[in-house]
């Protein structure tokens with residue numbers, strides 16, 4: 179596996195559209211988790227707007243600043259997924275959102291990519307000065323739970339969010 183985290187650039191405009199279309203179809207058909215929501219919040223067809231508004235800079239509406247990375251397979255030059263790192267926790271994120279939201283496109287799941295993407299995201303967290311990372315997942319999301327556990331996640335508790343049990347895991351970064 180030769181993958182790395184990249185920031186989105188114009189070079190990936192076409193690929194981004196293909197990935198989002200594939201992903202949205204899966205969400206409609208299989209009702210899968212919509213994480214990371216930030217890559218779906220704007221229409222990729224207006225790429226300049228999409229890119230400009232991908233990361234949160236304006237915190238006036240209660241959102242915290244974040245970084246968005248895409249996982250790239252270097253050998254195939256293929257986008258595999260995306261991860262959203264919130265720079266600090268507000269009340270809501272502390273309860274159940276966490277620092278990291280991630281997702282792998284449907285056609286690339288169960289190949290170890292989420293596990294590797296979280297590992298790489300933890301290195302980015304360290305660069306941001308976050309030494310204790312909160313990651314949460316729905317109790318029914320086996321793949322997400324395993325990818326968190328594979329990275330050393332320690333369960334603190336399970337809280338209810340909108341009637342759904344959410345597991346809260348902490349990872350200490352050395």
Ligand SMILES: CC(C)(COP(=O)(O)OP(=O)(O)OC[C@H]1O[C@@H](n2cnc3c(N)ncnc32)[C@H](O)[C@@H]1OP(=O)(O)O)[C@@H](O)C(=O)NCCC(=O)NCCS
Nearest residue numbers: 211213280281282287288289290291292293315321322324
């Ligand atoms: C959850 C998700 C990120 C997992 O991505 P992935 O690349 O398939 O994960 P990995 O390949 O690293 O798998 C990690 C482990 O979970 C297992 N796994 C993955 N998906 C699974 C599933 N649907 N059912 C059962 N096990 C699963 C893998 O076999 C692997 O097991 P192992 O550690 O024993 O080898 C992906 O399914 C996804 O994007 N889902 C939609 C968005 C989402 O739920 N994001 C997480 C929000 S909290």
